[in-house]
Amino acid sequence: MRKPLYRDHALVLRVQRLGEADRIISLLTRTHGRVRAVARGVRRTTSRFGARLEPFGHIDVQCSEGSSLDTVMQVEGLSLFGRHLLEDYPRYTTASAIAETAERLTPIEKEPTLRLYLLTLGALNALAEKERPATLILDAYLLRAMSYAGWAPSLRACAVCAEAGPHRAFSVPAGGVVCPNCRPPGAAHPSTDALNLMNALLEGDWGTAQSTDVKIRGESSGLVAAHLQWHLERGLRSLPLVDRRESTT
């Protein structure tokens, strides 16, 4: 029996070695959700796939369905972001954290997630284009991806009683800013600027976001990372390895 084929646009999130010369490619597709597919012979220098299945590429792919893993049949490159990102180590590590987040937020394979796909595509494109500082792109991505998952931190109203803000204390376990009555022991006291930055990133207000300095960005990144790690069962491996130096090229 011929195995069913499907064709889709996809982002390459991760590649892993399989056997002698194959790889398992983890893809975030536009309409089929996250898919894992085998690329046969891709590590041999004669492979017809070439560089099109390297991480972070935006591709047009045809796969055949298998019982556990699908198989990559054909690939065309739409935008091979990986090539640009590899010239700049901080941006490459940032892309890795974005890809790992996308993978972790799609625990079930083949469940369509068009919004997350478009968000991830936008983030990788912005990173490759060097339009904005990598740290801001990453934190905007993480905040919005968390909001799709229903875990966006509360940044204005109290996360516990919903009393209107602004509030100064921030508690990761409570889910964001907290009013003086609800403040649990050990809550952090970030600067107003850092909270404003997070809000700007969540809302896509790049003017405000880009007017901040490195110190405020660092503070906001710390809160975003803590919030994300709290909600994921296991921490992200790539997030501590993100090189926070600003672009090197």
Added chain:
Amino acid sequence: MYEGAIQDLIDELSRLPGIGPKSAQRLAFHVLAADTTDIKRLSAALTRVKEEVRFCVLCFNVAEEEKCRICRDPRRRDDALCVVEEPKDVVAIERTGEFRGRYHVLGGAINPLEGVGPDQLRIRELMSRLSSGETSELILATDPNTEGEATATYLALMVKPMGITVTRLASGLPVGGDLEYADEITLGRAFEGRRKL
């Protein structure tokens, strides 16, 4: 499932990289059918490799003494250092006969998704070798795939400010491949045509 020793062997073999359950079964039955002396030799080689082979204290290539054969060779140039991911890459480059300098084996490549960053590789050791000032050219011969390129980019970022010439193998190597799959002629050409970063 088989019983006893044969199943134990299948289980052990299937833990090796690139060996699936079917290959493990085929290998196990090959061992069972093979000549006893052949298998004794294989078993002795397996034991010896763990007992006698260690990593060179200078370059982390495989060695049978404190330093590997290449680090001990007085005829090799000290001013050129070639960085590779694994000992098998040293073998591949040696086969081309294009390089007469020294090596540094990183023990892998940067791969943030697998939790491998600069600190998990022998990069600190590389930096301390470079700080001696003997090296004038650092050749980055990591694999022409994403992890290898990321590692090369990171090393160039760290080493260029030290005033050392950093070069990368020519892009004649097909992207996406492993260095060990490149034939001698292609790899030799990539070495000859290396470009400055």
